[in-house]
Amino acid sequence: MADPGSGPAGQTGMPRVPIPELKSLIDEMSRELTEVTARNAELQETFRTASATAMSDKRNLSVTVGARGELTDLKFHSKDFQRMTPAALAKLILDTTRKAREQVDERMREQVTPHLFEGLDYDGLMNGTFDFTSFLPQVPESANLPYTSRVKPASTGQEED
Template sequence: MDPRTELESLFASLREQQAAMVEARRSALAISATATGPKRALTVTVDARGEVTELAFPTEAYRTMAPRELAALIQDTIGKARADVAKQMSEVMAPFVPEGLSFDDLMKGKTDWEAMSPGLPDDLGDLFGRP
């Protein structure tokens, strides 16, 4: 394959990947999750960033809870909703995560980027054999 055709093919592939990433971003931003605590004492909704967007007490069950019990219920229910968002986000982003890694590891900073790219050139001049 001549260099021009190869370059055009690479750019076409890059445009396809870019379009897929734009769609994944759109999907990721639309993610939300709702979790309900035991006895329907609490319902929490979080957005794609895990931020609480809604917190509701659909029953009167919370009124009989001790403060620590209520605090634990709130924390646990928010945690469940955030875990659901993380699972959904992982599914949306899976096509863009290098093989052998997980989106969760990437988000938690558990990725050794240098080990993933041994021997890559420091700049494009190295790539094309220019000084």
């Protein structure tokens, strides 16, 4: 019969953890998982529902954008636009949309940044410039591993001859 403190098939060297401490550790990990899951749900809700509305300087146009800056509503509050040149109207719409995008971006930054891992940059994450390889461990050049210098191309679904 194997020693109760030994590992699988009687292997020794595995740490012994008393049952009360193990239960405490499991309870702590369960609480942390519950907190992370709740924060994740909050972030998903933020990304799903975030929006901002901006008003043009002359208050004749309002623009609403979603979390990713997509245009979700456009309202003219006067008939001024009927007398505008196409270029002036385009500028009015673009400028007002830009203001709304800046507002929603600031709201997203405020809500998302506290939940990011240390070293993860909100701006880089949102504009696609964050280097995710910075989270990977560095392979020493002395390791001379053949796969570090070659990347296998993704399959195109076509057979090679």
